[in-house]
Amino acid sequence: MRAAELIGPQTFRLVEMPFEDPAPGEVQVRIEAVGICGSDLHAYSEGAVGSTPNVYPMVLGHEPAGRIVKTGAGVTGLAAGDRGALEPALYCYHCEFCLSGHHNVCANIRFLSNPHHPGFFRELINLPAANFLPISDRMSFDEATLAEPLAVALHSLRLASIQPGETVTVIGAGPIGLLTIAALRTARAARIWAVEPLAHRRELARGIGADVVLEPGEAVEEILRNTGRRGVDCAIDCAAGEHTTSQAIQMTRNAGRVVLTGIHSTPFVSLDGSAMRRKELTIFNVRRSNHETPEALELLDAHADWFAPLLTHRREIGKIDEAFAIASGYRDAVGKMIVRP
The missing domain is CATH 3.40.50.720 (NAD(P)-binding Rossmann-like Domain)
Structure with missing residues (x-):
């Protein structure tokens, strides 16, 4: 599986990473599109996101959409070929914050794209089935990448x-x-x-x-x-x-x-x-979101014309350096840059 690793300030490399079948309760997804987020740009340009320093190498990207390739044992209601937006946050569901409904500040959160938790600038990923949110046939993968920031x-x-x-x-x-x-x-x-x-x-x-x-x-x-x-x-x-x-x-x-x-x-x-x-x-x-993604997908689906002008630029993963250079430099009247693994 090919992935783009950030290996130093403003420096990516393409690598092959080993990959396994999805575990029980997981789906394996082929990533079709990933938006570049402002926090990705902090990591790329500044070597940190706020007070959290980069740990190289790392895989960024947490605004993904893709298509299911296969499902793990016990997964129901989803099948190969289904299209969806992907939720990058993995919660523990048993800490005091999860139990009080504040999942976005879970004490044991694993947020894919943070150090030690590879993100979505890669071809394939295994995720809990609950982190796959189906999208309508009329919604493009590029549009679905807006679900996480929305x-x-x-x-x-x-x-x-x-x-x-x-x-x-x-x-x-x-x-x-x-x-x-x-x-x-x-x-x-x-x-x-x-x-x-x-x-x-x-x-x-x-x-x-x-x-x-x-x-x-x-x-x-x-x-x-x-x-x-x-x-x-x-x-x-x-x-x-x-x-x-x-x-x-x-x-x-x-x-x-x-x-x-x-x-x-x-x-x-x-x-x-x-x-x-x-x-x-x-x-x-504001600390990310807290289960507002389904509402975001409804809004994207209902008002696609609002959001289409934001999706200004697209690059294949082989040109991820160029994609980040444009986005970080606000070049070429860029709105949202989409990377396609």
């Missing part, structure tokens, strides 16, 4: 309890920010601002549902002016830049909410603590 966006809105008629700013119109804007449409947000430095991403944001798109330098003052100095009900930081979290705090109303969805490059970040305290803001931290 589930994260839906989880962020669930955490923040976004209500119909509320005003929301999304900072950062990369893939996760764009998917957050789409999720806000379904939540019936009254007005959505998108803040993004890149012109092509501002246009993508407008196309997927942002009412107003702004460059970062004008964002705080413009949003305050347009809300009568009140601020938005909620600001969602999908960029996790040097100043974006403080911007989110500054543009949010008193007793509002700030959601941190993006991953900062450093473990310690500066915040406008004075404004945060003075406004008595609630800060939500």
